[in-house]
Amino acid sequence: MGRAPCCDKANVKKGPWSPEEDAKLKEFMEKYGTAGNWIALPQKAGLKRCGKSCRLRWLNYLRPNIKHGEFSDEEDRIICTLFASIGSRWSIIAAQLPGRTDNDIKNYWNTKLKKKLMGLIPSKYSFPNTFQTQPHSLSNLYRDFNSIYLQTAKSLEPAPLPSLYCNNSDTFSLTTSQYPYFPQNQELYNGMESSNMLMFGGNEASCSSSDSKDHVKQEEIPCGFQGLYGGFDQGNQKFMLHEAFVDQKPVNLGCDMELVKQLISNDNSSGLVFNHDEGKREMVYYYS
DNA sequence: AAGGGTGGCAACCGCCGGTGA
DNA sequence: TTCACCGGCGGTTGCCACCCT
Numbered sequence: 036m037g038r039a040p041c042c043d044k045a046n047v048k049k050g051p052w053s054p055e056e057d058a059k060l061k062e063f064m065e066k067y068g069t070a071g072n073w074i075a076l077p078q079k080a081g082l083k084r085c086g087k088s089c090r091l092r093w094l095n096y097l098r099p100n101i102k103h104g105e106f107s108d109e110e111d112r113i114i115c116t117l118f119a120s121i122g123s124r125w126s127i128i129a130a131q132l133p134g135r136t137d138n139d140i141k142n143y144w145n146t147k148l149k150k151k152l153m154g155l156i157p158s159k160y161s162f163p164n165t166f167q168t169q170p171h172s173l174s175n176l177y178r179d180f181n182s183i184y185l186q187t188a189k190s191l192e193p194a195p196l197p198s199l200y201c202n203n204s205d206t207f208s209l210t211t212s213q214y215p216y217f218p219q220n221q222e223l224y225n226g227m228e229s230s231n232m233l234m235f236g237g238n239e240a241s242c243s244s245s246d247s248k249d250h251v252k253q254e255e256i257p258c259g260f261q262g263l264y265g266g267f268d269q270g271n272q273k274f275m276l277h278e279a280f281v282d283q284k285p286v287n288l289g290c291d292m293e294l295v296k297q298l299i300s301n302d303n304s305s306g307l308v309f310n311h312d313e314g315k316r317e318m319v320y321y322y323s
Numbered sequence: 324a325a326g327g328g329t330g331g332c333a334a335c336c337g338c339c340g341g342t343g344a
Numbered sequence: 345t346t347c348a349c350c351g352g353c354g355g356t357t358g359c360c361a362c363c364c365t
Contacts, residue, residue, distance in 0.1 A: 051333070051359080072350065090351075091334065126353060141354075142332055 048083045052092055056082060060089055061097050095136045102134030106143055114140060114148060 052060075063070075063080035070079055074086035082089060095101075106114070110132055117128045123144075125137035132140065 049335075074350065085335090087336090087351085088334075094352095095333075123354065137353075138333075146331055 046083065047077075047085045047088070049085075049088075052096075056084065057092070057097060060093060064093055064097070091138075095138045100134050101136065103139075106135075106148075110135070111148060111151075114144060118144065 048056075059080055059082055063076070067079070069076055069090075072086070073090045076082075076086055076089050077084045080089070084092075113131055114128060117124075117131060121127060123141070125141045125144075129135050129137040129140050
């Protein structure tokens, strides 16, 4: 048996709020607050509405200092960063944006911001139609994206290619030159500064373990970062992997595309970033 | 001018966790 | 410890305005 409904559905009004209802609710809230609880409020305020509906109307529209209208670039950046770090925890994201409601941010993300970000990716790398914002789907998306890129990478002309990153904790990142942002430990990425790197959702814990992987040399990298660094060789024929940023100098491990593919197909992979730098095709692989 | 499609957004639904009796 | 209640949350729906053909 399910939970009892919070109100008598048959006797409550639904749909858009009228100015009169807004005025009643506003006046009541300013005088008495919720007067105990939201469920009882409509009756006390003389409203034929569900308590939850009143709460929503107040929180999302009537309460003071609500900000409506265009989101600033700074707000965009905060939303993107937090979404990539914590996912669709809209209330937490809203807490970082004074005057914005979780509903507003959710709508903004779903209708505009997501598309704005996706629009940065050239059409030849279009995401599959199945693209969803759920972390699990993003993991799949990341694999698809990487797979497509690997198949075509060698024939690509230099282009402002953004990078997609996803790790086991189900966060993802997009790398472009248009939204430069370096997370918590910017010094981690000093070596990448010239390469249009943007990382969402990265954290020290997710890329600092020292477990060994077969035939991949690993060392403790300063500042908690471990990874592989790759790029095409001189003849542009073979994709080479290197140890990343040991003493700021890549160390050639002599790995080729087959290893890259192997790493990608390995579910234990932590993440993979394709990066584009001044016409060179590069890749950074993160592991945990 | 009309009607079908699309986007934006307010509101609803149902689940979950906290709390107090 | 259990259970009911309530608030909060995220996903989804549905309406309306605008655009395109």
